[in-house]
Amino acid sequence: MxxxxxxxxxxxxxxxxxxxxxxxxxxxxxxxxxxxxxxxxxxxxxxxxxxxxxxxxxxxxxxxxxxxxxxxxxxxxxxxxxxxxxxxxxxxxxxxxGFDFAYRWDAVQHVVRAKYYLSHAYLTSTEERHSFLYLIWGFFYKLTGESETLTHLINMFLGIFGVFGIYGISKEIYEDLTAFIALLVSLTFPVFFLVNKWAYLDMPFVSFVVLTFFFLFKYLNSKSEKFLYLSLIFAFISFGIKVPALVLFPAIFLSIIIYRQMNGKIFALTLFVFLFSIFYYMKVMYYSKIMDDFSIITPFTFGTDAIMIWVGFLRQEISQYIYSGVLFLSIFAFLKPESKNKSLLYSLLAVQILLLIVAEIYPSKSCFWAPLIPADNHLPYYILLGLAILCLLISMGVYKTKIEINRKEIVMLIWIASFTAFFIINGKIYDYGVKPPIEVGGLDYRYLMPAFPALIILFSSGISRILRSDYSEKTKFIVVFVLALTLIFNFITATNLTFYYANSGNARLEGYQSLAGQNPEVVYTHWPFHYGDGYDIGGFTWEKDNITVRLLNSDYFDISGDRVFLLFDTYFHSPEKLVNSNIEKIEAKTWLLSPLSASISEETVNSVYVAKIEKNSIILADGFYNVEYWDNKSTRWMGSSSTFYLYSDKEMDTTLNMQVESFYRERTLETYVNGDLISIKNVPLGFENLESEVSVKRGMNIIELKVPEGSDKPCDVSDTAKTDNRDLSVAVQDIRLD
Structure with missing residues (x-):
């Protein structure tokens, strides 16, 4: 009791x-x-x-x-x-x-490959790109079948591991306050939040990179070799998901040297896993269809232009780091915390607030393609970077501000520099030789994702160091206020962008629903909009409600019927590329909140066009410039070659007519139908009707026009067209079948 x-x-x-x-x-x-x-x-x-x-x-x-x-x-x-x-x-x-954001853009290709490897050998197949993520998805597909919700959940769980990995690293090498701030920053970080909603490789890739460094820091702090083994295993898994993880191995090697923990055994182990990864790449990945639109940029391939191309990529990378909102205040992770730095602190807080204002006034001019890089708006951000550097230099000179870089910060900088360097040397080249080399590089906003965790941790450490210093409580609260302002700004930006993309997908869904009621036999689309069972690997075709959906730009035009439709959007095809077709336009709208001001805008995100393919319908594909109207007649210039599709309701012999005119000099025009050369005609300087006897099959026919003499630029042949650098050969009007 x-x-x-x-x-x-x-x-x-x-x-x-x-x-x-x-x-x-x-x-x-x-x-x-x-x-x-x-x-x-x-x-x-x-x-x-x-x-x-x-x-x-x-x-x-x-x-x-x-x-x-x-x-x-x-x-x-x-x-x-x-x-x-x-x-x-x-x-x-x-x-x-939000379970309806899983399949977006490239996502359908990734899901196709995951299903492909359910029935094909992963290690020996060379038909498709390889990624360990396909095996992860495929494992669950084998248990439950393909599911958009399942795919979404797998990626979100993998993504959240990375976010809490950032928290874990922050707590391991700093303290609880840094970890708390890093967790809030990571969960509101726009690029993480946005890409997490898609079935892409990028967010899981980031997570495995983070886990690699988490176990690396555990090893460096405890010297327990089991953590090094785990770090190297996760580095190999990261590499198996995406090739940029190759840089993890030299980063691990350098980090161990910096911590003075390198010995013969550790050297041999790290070298072995690195060489094994290279062997795996050469054996499994190198000969498969992977990232063929990337270029290794070195002076051996690009001469002295390589340096300027590197500068072009670096400019975009720095812009993205600035635009992220976690660059400027991260400098305090490297400063000795002293109250005499107060002028520098307030100066950088002002620069941070200016950054948020500038980010709202000067966002990316290409919001759909580069939402988190200030594309074509670099100057304001570099002015802010210059101000931040100037403030630091003045503070170092006048107030004797001391920079204090520990070994853990050096490892963080190696982490950032490794992925930055990878995408400088290995990147996409757009229009090389046409524009100045510094403008050539194309940097997707996803590519630097694996570098951002280190920058987020440094940013959080800088804020934490300020709060734990001898600054006044008033100053500390102002710092926290700017941090809260940044978090709210980033979260609103993240949700704006997430639904900006989501609503464009809704338009496609509504477009499919509108035509599905008409019971089409086949739908041609320029991109795999809608997803279900029955993917055909490589051609990106699939079955949706017993309807065959095929990629417009593929060669799979052997199936057609009386109820054939087109479904495409304005980001890839102008409605003016449909000739002799009635189209239905479906628009998607989204509301964008202003992250700073009390305003909200309604924007049309995307326009989807649905068109029934009637007899003799023509769909312009590649090689044509935008329409011009000459005497109220639609006219299009082509380059040295062009392609269009012609739909016929039956197999027949007929006449293909078009009005053609050559640019600057007379040329020869070759016409091919479904790969067969059917005519060679001279094209004069003035418009003339060109007739060609053709045999067409029932369904879609591919018509190719080729000019053996090539094209000329107006700026090269005329003093009045100095700004016109198009490649022109033949102008085409009034394409029709008789």
Whole structure:
């Protein structure tokens, strides 16, 4: 009885302590809950397309920003796990919400390959690209069958491992406050949030890179070799998912040297895994269809232009680092924390606020293709970078600010530099030789994703170092306020972009639904919009509701019928490329919240066109320039070759007519039908009707026009067209079948 009474007293004491804890943290809990609800509602407002809710939230953010500042500040003061739990739970909920974003763009190709390897040998097949992620997806497909929801969940779980890996690294090499900030930054980071919603390789790839460095730091701190083994295993898995992970092996090697832990055994082990990875690449990946649009850029292949091309890539990479919002304040991770740095601190806080303003005024001019790189808007960002560097130099000169770089920061810089260098040397080249080399490089906003975790950790460490220094509490709260402002800005940007893409997909779905009611036998599309069972590997064709969907630009035109439709969008094909067809236009709209001002805009994201292919319909494909109207007649110039599709409802012999005119000099025009040369005609300088006797099959026929003499640039042959650098050969009007 006494023991029971004693136990009750203990329980009662615990309860009183708990109540006191709740009272002391009441404000923290309420404020964190309000911020959490805000994050959830912003996502829900986009998802449900609720304009009124989004507009209200865009006003309320002015109250949420200081409230979030208080949450972060109180976490710094108290280390309240409740605040951490509430905020992170809400952000994880938005991270996992939205199951209809899994199959986007290249995603369908990745899913095709995952299914392909269910019936083909992974190690010996060379028909398709290889990635360990295909094996992961395929394993679950074998258990449950293909599922968009399943694919989405696999990627989101892999992605969240990476986010908590960032948290783990921050806690391992810094402290709890840095880890808390890094977790909030990672969960609101636009590129992570956006790509996490797709069935792409990139977010799982980032996660395995993060796990590689997590176990590397565990090894460097504990010297326990089991952690090095795990780090090397995850480096190999990362490499098996995407080739850029090749840089992990020299990064691991250098990190061990910097920590002075290299010995013969470690050297041999690291070298063995690296060589094994190279062997795996050459045996399995090199001869398969992988990344063939990339170029290894060296002076051996590009001469002295290689240097300028590297500069072009580096310019875009630096722009992306600036645009991310986690570059400027990361400098405090390298500074000795002293209150005399106050002028530098306030200067960089001002630059950070200017960055957010500039990011809203000067976003990417190509929001669909490069939403997280300030494409064509580099100058304002480099001005801000110059201001930040100038502030640092003045502070070092006047206030004797000391830079303090520890071994862990050096490893972080190696991490960032490794992936930065990889995509400088190995990148896409657009229009090489046409524009100045510095403008040639094309950098996808996803490519630098594996470098961002290190920058996020340095940014978080810089903020944490300020808060743990001898600055005044007022100064610390201002720092936290700017951090909260950045987090809200990034989260709004992340949700804007996520639904910007999602709504374009909704337009395609509505387009498919509109034509599916007409029971088509086959749908030709320029891209695999809709997904289901029955993929044909390589041709990207599949079955959807017993309807065959085929890629417009493929050679698979052997199936057709009386109910044939086209489905395409304006980002790839202009509606003017449809000749003699009636089209239905379906538009998707999205609402974009302003991250800073209280404004909200409604934009047309994409336009999908649905067209029934009637007898003698013509669809222009490649090689034609935009339409021009000469005497109210649509006219198109072509380069040295062009392609269009011609639909016939039956097999027949007929006459192909077109009006043609040569540019600058007379030329010869060769006409091919389904690969067979059927005519060679001279093309004069003035318009003339060209007739060719052709035999067409039932369904789609591919017509190719070729000019053996090639093309000329107007800027090269005329003083009045100095800015016109098109390659022109023949102008075409009025294509028709008689």
């Amino acid at each position: 006494h023991a029971y009474s004693q136990k009750n007293k203990i329980n009662e004491g615990h309860y009183k302590l708990y109540c006191k804890y709740i009272q002391n943290n009441y404000f923290n809990i309420i404020s964190a809950a309000i911020c959490a609800v805000f994050f959830i509602l912003v996502f829900a407002g986009h998802y449900l397309k609720n304009y009124d809710l989004l507009y209200t939230l865009n006003l309320l953010k002015y109250l949420i920003i200081p409230l979030l500042s208080l949450c972060i500040y109180n976490y710094y003061r108290t280390g309240s796990k409740t605040v951490l739990l509430i905020l992170v739970s809400a952000l994880i909920l938005t991270w996992f919400a």
